Amino acid sequence: MDDAIITFISSYIDLTPDEKSVIQAQNIIKTYPKGTVLLAHGDLAQDCFFILKGCVRRYYIVDGDERTTEFFTENQGITPVSYLTKQPSDYYLSCLEPCVIALGSDERNQLLLEKVPKLARLIAQMSTELLVKSQITSDNFKNMNPENRYLHLLETRPDLVARIPLQHIATFLGMTPVSLSRLRKRITLKR
Amino acid sequence: MDDAIITFISSYIDLTPDEKSVIQAQNIIKTYPKGTVLLAHGDLAQDCFFILKGCVRRYYIVDGDERTTEFFTENQGITPVSYLTKQPSDYYLSCLEPCVIALGSDERNQLLLEKVPKLARLIAQMSTELLVKSQITSDNFKNMNPENRYLHLLETRPDLVARIPLQHIATFLGMTPVSLSRLRKRITLKR
Numbered sequence: 001m002d003d004a005i006i007t008f009i010s011s012y013i014d015l016t017p018d019e020k021s022v023i024q025a026q027n028i029i030k031t032y033p034k035g036t037v038l039l040a041h042g043d044l045a046q047d048c049f050f051i052l053k054g055c056v057r058r059y060y061i062v063d064g065d066e067r068t069t070e071f072f073t074e075n076q077g078i079t080p081v082s083y084l085t086k087q088p089s090d091y092y093l094s095c096l097e098p099c100v101i102a103l104g105s106d107e108r109n110q111l112l113l114e115k116v117p118k119l120a121r122l123i124a125q126m127s128t129e130l131l132v133k134s135q136i137t138s139d140n141f142k143n144m145n146p147e148n149r150y151l152h153l154l155e156t157r158p159d160l161v162a163r164i165p166l167q168h169i170a171t172f173l174g175m176t177p178v179s180l181s182r183l184r185k186r187i188t189l190k191r
Numbered sequence: 192m193d194d195a196i197i198t199f200i201s202s203y204i205d206l207t208p209d210e211k212s213v214i215q216a217q218n219i220i221k222t223y224p225k226g227t228v229l230l231a232h233g234d235l236a237q238d239c240f241f242i243l244k245g246c247v248r249r250y251y252i253v254d255g256d257e258r259t260t261e262f263f264t265e266n267q268g269i270t271p272v273s274y275l276t277k278q279p280s281d282y283y284l285s286c287l288e289p290c291v292i293a294l295g296s297d298e299r300n301q302l303l304l305e306k307v308p309k310l311a312r313l314i315a316q317m318s319t320e321l322l323v324k325s326q327i328t329s330d331n332f333k334n335m336n337p338e339n340r341y342l343h344l345l346e347t348r349p350d351l352v353a354r355i356p357l358q359h360i361a362t363f364l365g366m367t368p369v370s371l372s373r374l375r376k377r378i379t380l381k382r
Contacts, residue, residue: 079322120308120309134329136272
């Protein structure tokens with residue numbers, strides 16, 4: 001699984017064999033069973049995450065109900081708000097599937113950047129791309145009604161619809177599971 | 192105004208006099224009258240922006256109506272999606288106030304990073320912070336009803352409520368100007 005990280009980074013920047021060893025030496029890779037809560041409401045996040053395999057869900061509990069706001073899958077990084085702010089987390093992160101995850105910490109990230117300074121450029125580029133994607137997603141949510149949000153998700157991230165339980169897809173789209181179920185039947189009948 | 196950029200960058204990293212001159216030499220700073228459209232739907236974005244003074248609004252036209260999805264003010268950067276993707280823009284960026292803006296381009300940013308490599312670390316840090324802020328904003332929008340969104344905005348960005356015309360605040364919160372106006376009266380009566 002170490003190689004997955006090297007392959008991912010190498011798709012952006014060229015790494016020397018030395019740099020590859022530094023990165024491999026710094027990596028802490030863990031596997032988590034399905035259902036593991038990586039971060040709970042009220043926790044202080046100690047790590048940031050990079051998903052090598054599996055799917056992680058971000059959700060809040062609002063008036064007793066779970067509200068899913070994001071899904072993360074292979075080759076996506078997760079920097080918890082709590083990791084940056086050093087304040088207790090407002091949300092949960094949990095594994096929807098068995099997961100293989102590379103863990104980062106301030107200390108190890110600092111060391112990596114000192115030894116492989118060009119990683120900063122990669123992080124800058126990736127963060128900018130992620131920021132723009134996050135803004136598009138957020139804008140689309142505001143501009144679309146639930147039906148269009150679902151159709152858009154089917155078009156842009158069909159993998160999510162295929163692998164994630166419908167009740168989580170529903171709250172992610174801002175609708176109830178019953179409404180989503182009806183919408184899916186209506187769409188199937190139309191086709 | 193050049194000094195504002197140096198001051199801003201210096202609040203994150205130490206710059207040598209040489210590095211300051213490089214940055215100042217690369218800066219292209221322009222002033223725009225209120226109402227200037229910096230980027231229109233269908234345009235290819237040539238620049239990214241860093242606001243030194245003023246306020247810029249991001250909006251879409253949906254079914255003939257303007258839908259505001261973001262406001263940017265002093266010391267905020269704007270990387271248009273179109274700037275990254277080299278595809279025509281889906282949205283507009285326009286100046287809500289007279290603005291003073293530093294412009295970046297691929298070529299000049301590349302040169303800056305070559306001459307002041309440690310800027311990459313600053314960009315990485317800023318982009319990560321912006322990404323996290325953008326996710327919080329987007330999560331809050333999903334988890335709150337319009338009234339709570341308004342109260343949250345009053346609490347977290349009172350400057351926006353004070354300086355931006357109400358019709359734009361309304362669409363930004365996902366409500367009509369009339370509903371926002373009623374909500375504001377109701378809140379005033381309560382206090």
